[in-house]
Amino acid sequence: MGSRAVSLLREIAGGLRDRARRSDVMVVAAALTCYAAFGLVPLLAIGTRVAAGVYGSSRVVGAAQFLARYVPGALHLDRSVVAFARSASGAPWWTALLALLPVSLYAEGTVRSLERFSRAPERRSRAIRGRTLTPVLVVLAMLAVVLTAGPLRPLLDDPFGRGLGARLLGVFVAFNLLFFLLFPTLLLVYRLFASTPLRRGPLVAGAFVSASWISGQLLGYLIALRHVGGFDRAFGHYAPAGEVAAFAFLVYLENLVFLLGYLLALVLHERPPRSGRADRPRDDRGRQRDERKTATRVGRTADQEQPARE
Numbered sequence: 001m002g003s004r005a006v007s008l009l010r011e012i013a014g015g016l017r018d019r020a021r022r023s024d025v026m027v028v029a030a031a032l033t034c035y036a037a038f039g040l041v042p043l044l045a046i047g048t049r050v051a052a053g054v055y056g057s058s059r060v061v062g063a064a065q066f067l068a069r070y071v072p073g074a075l076h077l078d079r080s081v082v083a084f085a086r087s088a089s090g091a092p093w094w095t096a097l098l099a100l101l102p103v104s105l106y107a108e109g110t111v112r113s114l115e116r117f118s119r120a121p122e123r124r125s126r127a128i129r130g131r132t133l134t135p136v137l138v139v140l141a142m143l144a145v146v147l148t149a150g151p152l153r154p155l156l157d158d159p160f161g162r163g164l165g166a167r168l169l170g171v172f173v174a175f176n177l178l179f180f181l182l183f184p185t186l187l188l189v190y191r192l193f194a195s196t197p198l199r200r201g202p203l204v205a206g207a208f209v210s211a212s213w214i215s216g217q218l219l220g221y222l223i224a225l226r227h228v229g230g231f232d233r234a235f236g237h238y239a240p241a242g243e244v245a246a247f248a249f250l251v252y253l254e255n256l257v258f259l260l261g262y263l264l265a266l267v268l269h270e271r272p273p274r275s276g277r278a279d280r281p282r283d284d285r286g287r288q289r290d291e292r293k294t295a296t297r298v299g300r301t302a303d304q305e306q307p308a309r310e
Contacts, residue, residue, distance in 0.1 A: 015267040016260070023117050025263065029256040032113045036251050039106025039137075042099035045088040046138055047145030049096050052089035055149055060089045063149040066156035071222055076239050077246070104134040107193075113255075114194040114262055133192055140185050152177065171219060178215035186210050190262055202268035210261025214254055221250050 019025075052060045064085030068078035108130025115126060148156075155173065186207035190198065198206075225231070225246060232242035 012264070012267055012271075015270075016264055019117065019263050019267060020260065023263075025117075025259050026256065028113050028116050029252060029259055032109055032255045032259070033248065033252045035106050035109025035113075036255065037248065038102040039104075039109075040251065041084075042102045043106065043137060043141045044084075044145070045091070046096045046099050046103070047141035047143075048085060048088035049091055049093070050142045051145045051149045054146055057086075057089040059153070060145075060149045061085050063153045063156060066153065067148075069156075071225060077225065077243060080243060100134060100138070103137060104131045107131065107134045107137050110137075110189065110193050111195075113259065114190075117259075117263055117266060118194065118196045130193075136188065136192060140188070144181060144185075147181070174219060175215050178218060179211050182211035182214055183207055186258070186261065190265060194262065196266065196269070198265050198269045202265040205268055206261045206263075206265025209264055210257055213257045213261070217253060217257060218250070221253070 048060060061082065064082050068081045071077040071081065108127055111126050111130040111133065155177070187203060190203055190207055231246065232239045235241035235245065
């Protein structure tokens with residue numbers, strides 16, 4: 001049993017490595033990061049403005065101040081977080097409509113990036129399909145910011161106290177919150193934005209691994225930024241340039257894991273499914289249903305012809 005599991009993991013890892021190497025997943029992640037440079041900040045701005053409309057601007061800025069406690073350092077990311085929340089929460093509503101344009105570019109880039117790994121080419125226009133799916137990203141961003149500024153806000157006020165045990169408990173809670181926010185999001189994005197309809201099992205496995213990895217990676221990156229100093233020296237001690245570089249590299253790493261999770265789901269999808277109705281492709285179920293109907297009609301015809309012959 002153990003040897004079979006090890007051989008299965010090696011086979012899956014080998015397939016994932018080959019697919020990532022052939023498609024050059026790092027270049028695709030860099031391309032998706034370029035799309036994110038246009039659309040990610042406007043997406044968060046829309047979510048922040050909607051949260052300010054629900055709770056009020058002061059509550060949203062207060063949640064941002066709590067978040068800023070976890071990203072202090074030489075790059076002054078804490079100040080940028082608070083300044084962005086204060087600016088976005090007080091922006092006019094028509095700016096949210098303008099932000100939909102760069103967000104639609106981000107949605108189109110997500111469609112194009114996932115389609116890069118598909119064996120079946122996209123029949124419809126990728127640009128139109130990406131722009132059509134823009135409301136999905138907007139709704140997900142609004143839910144994330146509204147939950148952070150609302151029900152999750154007390155957890156940002158350092159409720160676990162001081163000490164090593166309290167810090168470890170806080171990291172554990174933060175990991176679980178990030179995971180349960182990311183897991184359904186990735187399920188939806190992998191299902192709607194990809195051109196290959198994945199089976200349920202591979203879809204869940206890819207989203208689970210990707211959400212777990214991204215959650216841990218994000219926490220580790222924030223801890224590194226908090227304790228590693230001198231990052232802005234490579235940019236002539238110009239802190240804003242260091243902030244942009246640190247944020248862009250974080251987005252690149254998250255996009256890389258996002259694409260690797262989808263590649264894992266594709267590798268599992270292309271394996272022959274186990275016996276069981278829940279994990280069979282829809283085409284197989286439809287074909288079997290048609291065969292059963294044909295056999296039933298043939299049987300009825302034979303039963304009707306037999307008395308006539310007698």
